[in-house]
Amino acid sequence: GENVEQHPSTLSVQEGDSAVIKCTYSDSASNYFPWYKQELGKGPQLIIDIRSNVGEKKDQRIAVTLNKTAKHFSLHITETQPEDSAVYFCAAGTNFGNEKLTFGTGTRLTIIP
Amino acid sequence: NAGVTQTPKFRVLKTGQSMTLLCAQDMNHEYMYWYRQDPGMGLRLIHYSVGEGTTAKGEVPDGYNVSRLKKQNFLLGLESAAPSQTSVYFCASSYSISGRSYEQYFGPGTRLTVT
Numbered sequence: 001g002e003n004v005e006q007h008p009s010t011l012s013v014q015e016g017d018s019a020v021i022k023c024t025y026s027d028s029a030s031n032y033f034p035w036y037k038q039e040l041g042k043g044p045q046l047i048i049d050i051r052s053n054v055g056e057k058k059d060q061r062i063a064v065t066l067n068k069t070a071k072h073f074s075l076h077i078t079e080t081q082p083e084d085s086a087v088y089f090c091a092a093g094t095n096f097g098n099e100k101l102t103f104g105t106g107t108r109l110t111i112i113p
Numbered sequence: 114n115a116g117v118t119q120t121p122k123f124r125v126l127k128t129g130q131s132m133t134l135l136c137a138q139d140m141n142h143e144y145m146y147w148y149r150q151d152p153g154m155g156l157r158l159i160h161y162s163v164g165e166g167t168t169a170k171g172e173v174p175d176g177y178n179v180s181r182l183k184k185q186n187f188l189l190g191l192e193s194a195a196p197s198q199t200s201v202y203f204c205a206s207s208y209s210i211s212g213r214s215y216e217q218y219f220g221p222g223t224r225l226t227v228t
Contacts, residue, residue, distance in 0.1 A: 001172075006155075009153070032213075034216060034217075036219075041221075041222075042221060042222075043117075043203050043205075043219030043220050043221050043222055044156070044203070044219050045219065046216040046217070049216065051213075089155060089156065099144045099161070099163060099207060099209060100146075100158060100161060100171065101158075101217065102158075102172075103148075103155040103156040103157075104155055105153060105154060105155040106153075106155050
């Protein structure tokens with residue numbers, strides 16, 4: 001089955017700086033890579049996703065890059081703000097009638113004012 | 114829309130007791146999932162359903178059973194609770210169009226403690 005590794009497990013950055021979280025996956029059949037943000041006491045919420053037919057996707061201060069050859073993808077948050085403090089999860093899945101996602105172990109991001 | 118709701122929010126069980134967690138979604142999604150979240154281990158899939166009347170095992174199914182009698186509801190049962198089942202449980206739902214997966218919507222979670 002799929003195995004997703006996520007690094008780092010914790011990350012602290014100064015407000016205004018950039019944050020990068022990296023994930024690797026093992027199954028070359030995976031073609032859907034979402035990122036979720038989980039705030040304290042809440043369920044995860046999708047912030048951005050990317051499919052295997054593109055290498056990069058941006059949404060305002062958030063971007064995701066995908067390298068299918070190396071089987072890794074990354075989340076980039078620029079101009080970080082205090083409200084970016086949360087736990088972030090990457091995940092990998094396929095579209096071939098198997099709707100399961102395999103999640104990474106999470107990164108606790110802390111923005112230092 | 115309420116989205117995905119979970120009942121109860123908190124529960125304490127003694128070892129050997131049974132309970133059922135209820136998940137409901139009002140988005141007419143085909144797919145529903147039960148995950149458990151433990152510190153340092155991310156979200157692990159327990160069971161999932163690809164449609165009304167269907168269920169399938171996920172990564173960590175032992176000790177749990179599920180049922181999907183109605184499209185909008187997905188029940189997770191613990192027949193004989195063990196301390197190892199102390200966790201936060203999340204339900205999620207999603208849909209696909211022409212084979213393309215779309216986001217999973219998560220509920221607020223149920224915190225279960227087994228003593």
